Amino acid sequence: MPEKVLITGGAGFIGSNFVHQTVRARPGTQVTVLDALTYAGDARSLSPVADQIRFVEGDISDAGLVDELVGAHDLVVHFAAESHNDNSLVDPWPFVQTNLIGTYTLLESVRRHRKRFHHISTDEVYGDLELDEDRRFDEESRYDPSSPYSSTKAGSDMLVHAWARSFGVHATLSNCSNNYGPYQHVEKFIPRQITNLLDGVRPKLYGDGLNVRDWIHVHDHNAAVWRIIDEGQAGSTYLIGADGEASNLDVVRGLLQIFGRPTDDFDHVRDRPGHDRRYAIDASRLRSELGWAPRYTDFLSGLEATVEWYRDNEEWWRPAKAATEQKYAASGQA
Numbered sequence: 001m002p003e004k005v006l007i008t009g010g011a012g013f014i015g016s017n018f019v020h021q022t023v024r025a026r027p028g029t030q031v032t033v034l035d036a037l038t039y040a041g042d043a044r045s046l047s048p049v050a051d052q053i054r055f056v057e058g059d060i061s062d063a064g065l066v067d068e069l070v071g072a073h074d075l076v077v078h079f080a081a082e083s084h085n086d087n088s089l090v091d092p093w094p095f096v097q098t099n100l101i102g103t104y105t106l107l108e109s110v111r112r113h114r115k116r117f118h119h120i121s122t123d124e125v126y127g128d129l130e131l132d133e134d135r136r137f138d139e140e141s142r143y144d145p146s147s148p149y150s151s152t153k154a155g156s157d158m159l160v161h162a163w164a165r166s167f168g169v170h171a172t173l174s175n176c177s178n179n180y181g182p183y184q185h186v187e188k189f190i191p192r193q194i195t196n197l198l199d200g201v202r203p204k205l206y207g208d209g210l211n212v213r214d215w216i217h218v219h220d221h222n223a224a225v226w227r228i229i230d231e232g233q234a235g236s237t238y239l240i241g242a243d244g245e246a247s248n249l250d251v252v253r254g255l256l257q258i259f260g261r262p263t264d265d266f267d268h269v270r271d272r273p274g275h276d277r278r279y280a281i282d283a284s285r286l287r288s289e290l291g292w293a294p295r296y297t298d299f300l301s302g303l304e305a306t307v308e309w310y311r312d313n314e315e316w317w318r319p320a321k322a323a324t325e326q327k328y329a330a331s332g333q334a
Contacts, residue, residue, distance in 0.1 A: 002075035002116065002229075003028070004030045004032070004072065004074045005030070005032070006077070008034045008106065009035055010055075010079065011042055011043050011046055012040050012041050012079060013045075013181075015080070018225065021223070021226075022226075023053065031054070032053065032055075033053055033055050034066075035080065038094075039185070040082075043057075045183045060098065070110055075116040078117065078120060080098065081098060081099050082094045082099060096152055098152075100155050103159050107169065117160070117172075118172050121153050121175045122150065122153050123176065124145065124147070124150035124279065125150055125153050125175060126141045128279060129278040129279065133278070135280075136280035136282040137280060137281055138284070139236075143157075172233070172236055175238075175281075176216065176281075177240070177241045177280075178216070179218045180216075180218065181305075182306065183316070187327070192204070197256075202265055203267070204267055207275065209248045211247060211277055212277065212279065216242040216294065220240075223292070224286060227286075227290050228290065238286045239283050241281025242297065243294075245278075245280055252266050269328075270331075
């Protein structure tokens with residue numbers, strides 16, 4: 001078991017939850033978080049464990065800083081990424097800088113110091129599926145990204161595979177479906193709808209709302225990541241999913257049900273360019289080879305718990321809400 005763990009992007013949504021789970025479930029592990037604290041990173045997400053970790057504010061493209069930190073740790077878990085599709089369509093450069101150059105910088109340091117590396121990626125690298133298509137993505141699926149975000153994540157995956165094969169870096173990869181849960185930025189689909197409803201505002205639905213995502217609770221995702229780190233084969237990819245396919249329309253209707261509102265009490269807004277139609281994950285390798293299974297198997301119950309978290313933590317999400325809605329208004333999606 002690694003004793004010293006460096007977590008990049010550990011102040012972001014999935015990363016901060018991973019930090020919390022690591023501190024709770026693995027006492028004695030020394031945790032260092034490296035995060036640039038861009039708009040998607042929030043040091044307040046680490047407040048409950050601040051006295052149990054080391055926090056370093058910095059960029060994963062900073063080779064000197066990265067080399068110093070990697071050299072002092074046993075394992076690097078790489079969450080740091082620019083990850084919002086809408087933002088990538090407005091300005092792709094930060095996605096190239098972080099997802100490609102940042103990953104390259106980490107890999108070179110890991111190679112130099114011969115450290116263990118786990119790379120967090122997304123199912124969006126595989127493109128999308130037809131709504132009526134009877135298949136799901138698996139580890140053999142062809143890469144077919146459709147946005148600057150997903151294409152730079154696909155590129156970062158390829159870098160990890162190449163460094164493992166060419167240089168013998170001890171790396172594993174995971175590609176996960178859409179996450180939901182605590183500490184997710186209000187620009188994202190589910191938190192935006194929840195916070196709108198908490199403010200008495202009708203939810204907003206892209207286009208026809210039939211786009212399907214394969215939802216997984218962030219705690220299930222992070223439990224799978226640790227299982228892969230502990231037991232996965234070096235150089236291998238594992239897909240993480242919880243059989244949680246639901247359309248955006250289904251999600252909005254579920255949230256309206258939780259709030260006791262009519263299930264048609266929402267607004268349609270202009271769809272975004274290149275909006276993928278369906279993602280679906282086949283996680284059978286992870287389940288059969290490593291024995292992982294999700295705990296949050298009832299999506300509506302998971303949504304209810306997420307609603308309660310945002311209800312109880314308004315001081316966390318409120319500061320970003322107005323700016324987020326102004327941005328959507330400027331794009332015609334308010």
